[in-house]
Amino acid sequence: MSERKKRKPGETREKLMSAVLTLVGKGRHFASLGIREVTRQAGVVPTSFYRHFRNMDDLGLQLVDELGLVLRRMMREARENVLQADKLIEESVGIFVSHAQANRSYFLFMAQGLAGESRAIQDGIRSEMRYFVSELANDLRRLKMVDHLSDSDLDMTCDLVVRSVAFSLTDLIGVSADDEYQIEQIRKRTCRYLQLIFVGAAHWDR
Amino acid sequence: MSERKKRKPGETREKLMSAVLTLVGKGRHFASLGIREVTRQAGVVPTSFYRHFRNMDDLGLQLVDELGLVLRRMMREARENVLQADKLIEESVGIFVSHAQANRSYFLFMAQGLAGESRAIQDGIRSEMRYFVSELANDLRRLKMVDHLSDSDLDMTCDLVVRSVAFSLTDLIGVSADDEYQIEQIRKRTCRYLQLIFVGAAHWDR
DNA sequence: ACAACATGTGAACAAGTGTACACATGAAGT
DNA sequence: ACTTCATGTGTACACTTGTTCACATGTTGT
Numbered sequence: 001m002s003e004r005k006k007r008k009p010g011e012t013r014e015k016l017m018s019a020v021l022t023l024v025g026k027g028r029h030f031a032s033l034g035i036r037e038v039t040r041q042a043g044v045v046p047t048s049f050y051r052h053f054r055n056m057d058d059l060g061l062q063l064v065d066e067l068g069l070v071l072r073r074m075m076r077e078a079r080e081n082v083l084q085a086d087k088l089i090e091e092s093v094g095i096f097v098s099h100a101q102a103n104r105s106y107f108l109f110m111a112q113g114l115a116g117e118s119r120a121i122q123d124g125i126r127s128e129m130r131y132f133v134s135e136l137a138n139d140l141r142r143l144k145m146v147d148h149l150s151d152s153d154l155d156m157t158c159d160l161v162v163r164s165v166a167f168s169l170t171d172l173i174g175v176s177a178d179d180e181y182q183i184e185q186i187r188k189r190t191c192r193y194l195q196l197i198f199v200g201a202a203h204w205d206r
Numbered sequence: 207m208s209e210r211k212k213r214k215p216g217e218t219r220e221k222l223m224s225a226v227l228t229l230v231g232k233g234r235h236f237a238s239l240g241i242r243e244v245t246r247q248a249g250v251v252p253t254s255f256y257r258h259f260r261n262m263d264d265l266g267l268q269l270v271d272e273l274g275l276v277l278r279r280m281m282r283e284a285r286e287n288v289l290q291a292d293k294l295i296e297e298s299v300g301i302f303v304s305h306a307q308a309n310r311s312y313f314l315f316m317a318q319g320l321a322g323e324s325r326a327i328q329d330g331i332r333s334e335m336r337y338f339v340s341e342l343a344n345d346l347r348r349l350k351m352v353d354h355l356s357d358s359d360l361d362m363t364c365d366l367v368v369r370s371v372a373f374s375l376t377d378l379i380g381v382s383a384d385d386e387y388q389i390e391q392i393r394k395r396t397c398r399y400l401q402l403i404f405v406g407a408a409h410w411d412r
Numbered sequence: 413a414c415a416a417c418a419t420g421t422g423a424a425c426a427a428g429t430g431t432a433c434a435c436a437t438g439a440a441g442t
Numbered sequence: 443a444c445t446t447c448a449t450g451t452g453t454a455c456a457c458t459t460g461t462t463c464a465c466a467t468g469t470t471g472t
Binding site for chain 2: 448
């Protein structure tokens with residue numbers, strides 16, 4: 001195993017994965033996609049599918065991994081841009097919404113997968129969300145914003161935050177990708193949700 | 207139009223609808239169901255389907271209507287049993303969880319539909335949720351619990367409450383229907399979310 | 413140079429799909 | 443009694459589906 005092949009390895013693999021994302025982006029549901037349809041969209045012969053995936057769920061699981069990368073990129077950008085605490089919510093939600101637009105298909109896939117028909121994919125996405133929750137909790141601790149909360153209460157708060165933001169995905173699904181006005185409404189509304197939650201957290205004592 | 211037919215009318219229609227619910231209850235996703243599969247499950251010949259529905263989305267829309275009835279029953283029961291304010295959250299969430307178990311398939315269908323592939327079904331479910339939000343706002347006003355909130359802020363609060371409870375559905379999906387312990391955990395966690403939200407609402411001034 | 417290997421291709425098959433048509437049956441309205 | 447109508451059935455057809463197999467091709471390691 002000296003060096004990688006010259007002829008781009010895994011090219012078909014990527015074509016298949018982004019074919020799924022394309023179809024999902026067009027409004028299709030992952031659960032309704034078949035192997036032939038995906039290979040057709042990818043411009044590949046059906047047999048090639050089996051060179052890279054055992055079945056559609058397998059492909060879905062690998063998409064969850066890529067989704068994880070997307071989420072981590074988003075987190076990093078948020079950490080770089082959210083320096084002081086006063087505009088924390090607006091900045092973060094703004095970054096979320098713009099990432100959700102830039103990677104619309106990934107987030108559509110995520111929203112679908114939470115109630116999809118593959119248990120493994122459900123668990124994968126839930127796991128990504130849990131990771132996100134714990135990272136958010138760490139960040140808030142570091143910013144000294146939640147000193148009065150126990151670890152357990154902080155975790156609950158972050159969980160509720162992440163859930164609320166994730167639910168906004170189902171709102172974003174409902175508007176066309178270029179309806180700036182509606183998207184702005186969703187952004188503002190999500191900010192208000194988070195503000196309400198943080199007010200609750202600030203006065204949470206028991 | 208003197209009287210109804212003796213031979214139960216719409217019998218096949220009901221069989222088809224509950225066939226879908228049965229399949230959904232078994233873990234299948236609505237978007238992946240086909241006409242033939244549904245009629246097979248219902249013990250009916252494929253052609254009969256077209257006597258009652260134009261296509262699967264049509265059936266889904268009518269399922270949303272039935273879901274509305276289920277939700278209204280749940281609301282009524284909550285209103286009857288939640289008399290004083292102190293145990294409001296625990297009682298309400300308890301009623302929700304027990305209804306979600308008793309009508310598991312309906313709520314699975316609801317969770318699926320929010321990110322499903324039929325825009326019409328998405329809108330239908332969202333509409334049911336909006337109705338629920340406005341009713342909840344009315345009830346809270348009547349209980350004199352939120353006198354300091356403007357209509358708009360009250361609506362936002364109720365929206366967040368309903369969303370958080372709805373998101374719990376995706377948790378309920380993940381546990382088998384008879385895992386009492388896990389379900390109890392979800393129930394308690396959902397209560398804490400709502401408590402946090404209401405603490406926030408109580409201290410919400412701007 | 414040669415073998416091993418990963419990857420892509422085409423043809424083939426049995427099974428499943430949506431939908432149309434002609435027909436049966438029994439209730440409703442006249 | 444007769445027509446009308448809603449509902450259910452069986453057959454049929456053209457198409458799509460998942461999956462297998464034998465085969466081609468170019469890259470890797472020796």
